[in-house]
Amino acid sequence: MYFVIAGGGQVGFHLAQALIEAGHEVMVIEEERRRAQWIQEQLGNIVLTGSADEGRFLLEAGCQRADAVIAATGDDPVNLVVCQMAKVHCRVPRVIARVNDPKNEIVFKKLGIEETVSSTRVLMSVIEQELPMRGLVPIMPLVTAGLEIVEAEIAEDSPSAGKPIKELRLPEGATVGCIVRKRQLVRARADERLQPGDRIIAFTPTSAEPEVRKALVG
Amino acid sequence: MKVLIVGCGRVGGMLAGRLDAEGNEVTIVDENSAAFAKNLPQSFNGSTVLGNGIDMDVLRGAGIQEVEAFVIATNGDNRNIMGAQIAKEIFGVRRVLCKINDPIRAQTYRSKGIETWSRTTILSELVHEMLIGRDSEPGSLLDRARRREAILAGDVVPQEE
Numbered sequence: 001m002y003f004v005i006a007g008g009g010q011v012g013f014h015l016a017q018a019l020i021e022a023g024h025e026v027m028v029i030e031e032e033r034r035r036a037q038w039i040q041e042q043l044g045n046i047v048l049t050g051s052a053d054e055g056r057f058l059l060e061a062g063c064q065r066a067d068a069v070i071a072a073t074g075d076d077p078v079n080l081v082v083c084q085m086a087k088v089h090c091r092v093p094r095v096i097a098r099v100n101d102p103k104n105e106i107v108f109k110k111l112g113i114e115e116t117v118s119s120t121r122v123l124m125s126v127i128e129q130e131l132p133m134r135g136l137v138p139i140m141p142l143v144t145a146g147l148e149i150v151e152a153e154i155a156e157d158s159p160s161a162g163k164p165i166k167e168l169r170l171p172e173g174a175t176v177g178c179i180v181r182k183r184q185l186v187r188a189r190a191d192e193r194l195q196p197g198d199r200i201i202a203f204t205p206t207s208a209e210p211e212v213r214k215a216l217v218g
Numbered sequence: 219m220k221v222l223i224v225g226c227g228r229v230g231g232m233l234a235g236r237l238d239a240e241g242n243e244v245t246i247v248d249e250n251s252a253a254f255a256k257n258l259p260q261s262f263n264g265s266t267v268l269g270n271g272i273d274m275d276v277l278r279g280a281g282i283q284e285v286e287a288f289v290i291a292t293n294g295d296n297r298n299i300m301g302a303q304i305a306k307e308i309f310g311v312r313r314v315l316c317k318i319n320d321p322i323r324a325q326t327y328r329s330k331g332i333e334t335w336s337r338t339t340i341l342s343e344l345v346h347e348m349l350i351g352r353d354s355e356p357g358s359l360l361d362r363a364r365r366r367e368a369i370l371a372g373d374v375v376p377q378e379e
Contacts (some may be wrong), residue, residue, distance in 0.1 A: 212249070
């Protein structure tokens with residue numbers, strides 16, 4: 001596939017590298033000449049020097065035949081404009097925006113950019129997973145399905161402790177994916193009883209997360 | 219008329235002062251408190267709001283839900299475009315005016331119902347008129363400047379179907 005990446009900072013550069021290693025064709029648009037040159041030294045002739053928010057550079061990068069455009073700069077307004085210009089002018093089938101301020105995720109969606117990745121939110125969720133926290137930890141959103149993957153650690157006094165999965169009062173559309181027990185993966189069979197110390201990986205509609213929290217950890 | 223202006227630079231400040239003097243209810247937003255003192259006239263009676271003019275909470279606090287017109291004139295085209303779309307599409311403000319200096323971007327967002335102006339085309343049109351005199355092209359300065367933008371955009375942008 002052919003990907004155009006706007007912004008050759010840390011995110012853009014490492015993304016380009018990973019996509020190239022996976023056998024894809026990539027073009028990075030980077031405004032700063034010295035950074036562009038450095039990327040070229042690392043990854044070869046896959047850099048266009050220019051500002052990605054200007055229509056002409058998107059066209060020059062061949063966005064018309066791109067499978068996706070990823071706006072990965074550290075500036076939210078730039079990422080919004082890049083995605084909108086790519087959609088309107090180049091009819092790119094898929095645009096993905098990096099969102100730096102998590103508050104802007106909702107703004108981007110309302111302005112027609114459905115697929116966003118909030119680096120701040122991802123970082124926060126990774127740190128939350130590292131911390132010994134009680135309760136429900138969001139692991140990752142499945143944006144297109146409106147779902148969230150969450151993890152819960154069952155404590156002695158959790159309402160779900162000792163109960164079989166089929167008796168959990170999970171909301172409509174939520175389901176237990178699997179159980180991690182003493183570092184082993186345990187299948188989530190309907191009559192499997194949850195034990196204190198179990199880590200539950202569950203899928204839930206984003207809106208029903210509070211009910212899942214209530215059912216699993218109280 | 220209730221008007222919300224984002225960006226208290228020379229243009230935003232002068233416009234705010236004039237609209238205020240004409241009896242309109244003006245609120246102006248800027249991230250930098252020094253901008254108010256520098257660019258608003260002493261006589262300004264409207265409200266000033268310190269904050270990020272493309273943040274929905276700041277705009278809500280500045281009363282965007284009640285205004286009839288929204289003007290954004292910060293010095294970044296992309297910020298202006300984002301703010302203008304928030305006003306138009308999220309808050310449903312009837313008239314949204316936005317400074318976009320790049321003609322290609324201006325052309326794109328004008329088709330979304332945002333009224334744009336560009337310092338570049340307006341000034342070059344004006345100076346051209348001063349130097350050569352008014353040519354045979356019809357329309358106001360703004361009309362002619364917009365036509366110039368469309369031509370510039372047409373050079374590099376494929377025609378919309």
